[in-house]
Amino acid sequence: MTKQDTKQETKQALLDMGLKLIFRHGYNHTGLNEILEAANIPKGSFYYYFSSKEDFGLQALDRFIERNRARIAANLEDQTVDPLTRIHRYFDWYASYLESLEYSQGCLLGNLGQELADQNDAFRLKVDEGMTLVADTLANCLRAAQEAGQINSALDADELSAFIYNSWQGAMLRMKVTKSMTPIWTFKTMLFDVILKP
């Protein structure tokens, strides 16, 4: 392994640790010292990789969006199954994930959007980029399901997707507040039994 590889690994380890802490406690509530202690890295090394806590947070968010892209593609772009099944699988996968976290954390994009949208434009724009990526992928899948006659085709796929994505964020927020999966099940019932019904 070259020295460059080791440096890259240290940086990724720092970002992953930061993501975990930010997911749990929020951005403002996660101190730089906490990240350094958890990753067992001295402050000087941190500033070798990142110019500031903000720079670090934005790069961590980039890493999350990249990982998220892969997870979305695995479900919504899986061409081996029909489009409606893909949408079902995406929300089923997500619901299992949320249940495994015992109704906590939710979605990092939603959390950081809520926390930072009014405070920091760089974070706000990156959160928007991450959200738009999911909504666009979902819109393509909805369009394919409409073309296949599987769902209501009277609705504009982009508008529908935006509504579904935003409503899902709201359902996750309520899940956290009620500490129960009920808002998630209600969302799925309304989505598949009412809104998408052909």
Place this chain on the structure above:
Amino acid sequence: MTKQDTKQETKQALLDMGLKLIFRHGYNHTGLNEILEAANIPKGSFYYYFSSKEDFGLQALDRFIERNRARIAANLEDQTVDPLTRIHRYFDWYASYLESLEYSQGCLLGNLGQELADQNDAFRLKVDEGMTLVADTLANCLRAAQEAGQINSALDADELSAFIYNSWQGAMLRMKVTKSMTPIWTFKTMLFDVILKP
């Protein structure tokens, strides 16, 4: 004015100032000193009224829920107009309010729910109480609209209300992230033109 009245006024002024700051910066990001400076009150006086920052925050949230109850009732329980018009008026009023804040802040319940649901059970339960109050009032109005044949009556009013309320929270989150009213308009179109359609 009695001494008791003045004390009550000082306490309310502190709570109102705290609400404003918490709305703008979040709970964790609002320092006790900031509240004291903004309200021009010495630390000793603060501890005369409140046992801790948490006690203060919970009482401020109580005050918000009480004010919110009045605003909801003014729209959703206005018996001089039909139920569907009440629902329209509620979301129209809310949209104008959000527009006046230039797509910032959103709903205090959503913000504190997102920020504190995983950190503090006392806040989580109070946020849930405030959210349930709105959702229950909306459910009653939806039931009345169903009985009057104004909206789709195949759906359970409580489940429908929960879905609408949560989706609205998601729409406000996206509004903050995009700094535009589009998510709010999309929500209203989907609600009135698709979901509630008889």
